[in-house]
C-alpha cells in the first residue's frame with residue numbers, strides 16, 4: 157500500500173476520474189451530487205474489469221485456480237475494510253448490498269430477536285428514509301415505539317431533548333453520523349457513550365461519513381456501522397455492515413441459502429461462522445473487489461487530506477452561496493461536512509435543478525429521502541450541492557453564477 | 568444555438584407561475600382529486616364543478632409545486648372552463664401525447680391552442696411529469712379517483 161503523500165493536488169486528482177472529462181449540454185461537467193453517489197476513479201473501474209477478464213469465478217466454492225484467486229481478492233477486501241474503519245477483526249465486516257440492506261439486516265435480525273413490545277427505538281429527525289422505515293416496519297411487527305430526537309433550526313440535535321428521550325425503555329439507538337440533507341455532523345461518540353451507560357446498543361448510519369473523514373469504529377465504540385460502497389468511490393450494489401463480534405455472533409441470519417451454512421440435511425441445518433453466516437448466496441464479487449480498489453485509492457490520498465480540502469471548500473462554498481441575495485441555507489450546524497443545501501423564495505428547487513443542469517452542473521433537488529426533515533424546515537424540497545475532494549472553488553463559483561442566471565430568468 | 572432554458576421557461580410559463588389563474592379552493596366542486604409527484608414533492612388539488620349537462624362550469628387548483636407544474640395547472644384551468652367532460656378528456660389525451668413528444672402540434676390536428684407551449688418539454692424527461700401532474704389530477708377527478716401519483 158502506498159502511504160498518503162502530504163501534497164494534495166486537486167488538478168492531478170481530477171485526472172484519476174475519467175468521467176470528469178465529460179461534457180454535459182456542451183459544458184464541462186461540474187459534479188456536485190456526491191451525496192447521491194460518488195464518482196469512480198479509473199483504478200476502481202480497471203480493477204472490476206480485471207476481475208471479469210482475468211479472475212471471473214465464484215468465491216468460497218471451488219478448488220480451481222480462478223476460484224481461489226477470486227476468493228483471495230474478495231477476502232482481501234474484507235481486510236482492507238477492517239483496516240479502513242479500524243475494526244478489531246475481519247469477521248466483523250459483513251458485505252451487503254448497501255447501507256439500506258445493512259440497516260435492514262440489523263432491524264430484522266437484532267430487532268426480531270432482542271426487541272419486545274413496548275420497547276423504544278430512538279432515531280433522529282434528520283434520518284434518511286432507510287434509517288426510518290426499517291424501524292417502523294419492526295415497530296409494526298413487534299409493537300415497539302419509534303421515538304425521534306428533535307433538531308434546532310440550524311439542523312443540530314437538541315441535546316437536552318436527547319437526554320430526556322434516552323430512558324431505560326430505549327432498547328436501541330440508530331443514528332446518522334453525517335446528514336445527507338443538511339451536512340450536520342452528529343456527536344455520535346457522545347451519543348454512543350450516553351447510550352452505553354444504559355447498556356443500549358447503537359447503530360451508526362455512516363453512509364455520508366466514510367467518504368468525508370477517517371472512521372474508527374473502535375474509538376466511536378459503536379455497536380453497528382453501516383455504509384455503501386458507491387458513496388465511497390466504489391461500485392453500486394455493495395455495502396458493509398460492521399458489528400462488534402459478540403453482537404454479530406448472536407444474530408440469527410435473516411436470509412438462508414448457500415455460503416451461510418455449515419451443513420444441510422432436510423432435518424437440520426447448521427449455520428456457518430461469521431462473517432459468512434450473514435452473507436447468504438453468491439455475493440457481488442466484482443463489487444467487493446472494486447470496493448477494495450477504492451479503499452486502496454483513498455489510502456494513497458489520505459482521509460485527513462481529504463477532510464482538510466473539503467473543509468476549505470465548505471467554507472468557501474458557504475461564503476459564496478450566502479452572498480447570493482435571498483438565498484437561504486438549510487443546514488447551518490457548527491459541525492458540518494461539505495454539503496450545501498439551499499432554497500430561494502421564488503424558485504422551486506426542481507426548476508433550479510433543471511436550470512443549473514443546462515450549465516453542466518449536477519446537483520440534487522427534492523426531499524433527498526428525508527421527507528420528515530423537509531417538513532421540519534417547512535420546505536417542500538431543497539437544492540443540494542454535495543462536494544467531494546475532487547471538487548474545486550472554481551466549480552463553486554460556477555454554481556453561484558448559474559444560480560444567479562436562474563434568478564434572472566425568474567426575476 | 569438557442570438556450571434550451573428559454574424554450575422551457577417561456578414568458579407565458581413564468582407569468583402563470585407568478586400569477587396562477589383560478590388558484591383557490593372551489594366551493595361547491597362536484598369533483599376533486601389530488602395530484603402528487605413524490606420525486607419532487609409537487610402536490611396539488613384540482614377542483615371541478617360539472618353541471619348536469621356534463622359541462623365544466625368552473626375549475627380551480629391549489630397546492631405547491633415547481634414553476635412548470637404550477638403554470639401547467641393554471642393554464643389547464645383556463646383551457647377546461649366551459650368545455651364538456653368529453654372535450655376535457657380529449658384534451659387530456661392530446662396534452663399527454665404532446666408532453667411525451669408523441670404529438671407535433673404544428674403537423675397534427677389538435678385543440679391544444681396555447682397549451683402547445685409545452686411542446687418542448689420532452690427534451691427534459693425529468694420534467695414531463697411536472698407538466699402533466701394537474702392533468703392527471705383532473706382526469707382522476709373526472710373518473711372519481713381521489714388521488715393520483717405520477718410515480
Ligand SMILES: Cc1ncc(COP(=O)(O)O)c(C=O)c1O
Pocket residue numbers: 191192253254255256257284286287332334335336361363364384525
Ligand atoms: C445518510 C444516508 N443513509 C442511508 C443511505 C442509503 O444508502 P443506499 O441507498 O446506498 O443503501 C443514504 C443514501 O443516500 C444516506 O445518505
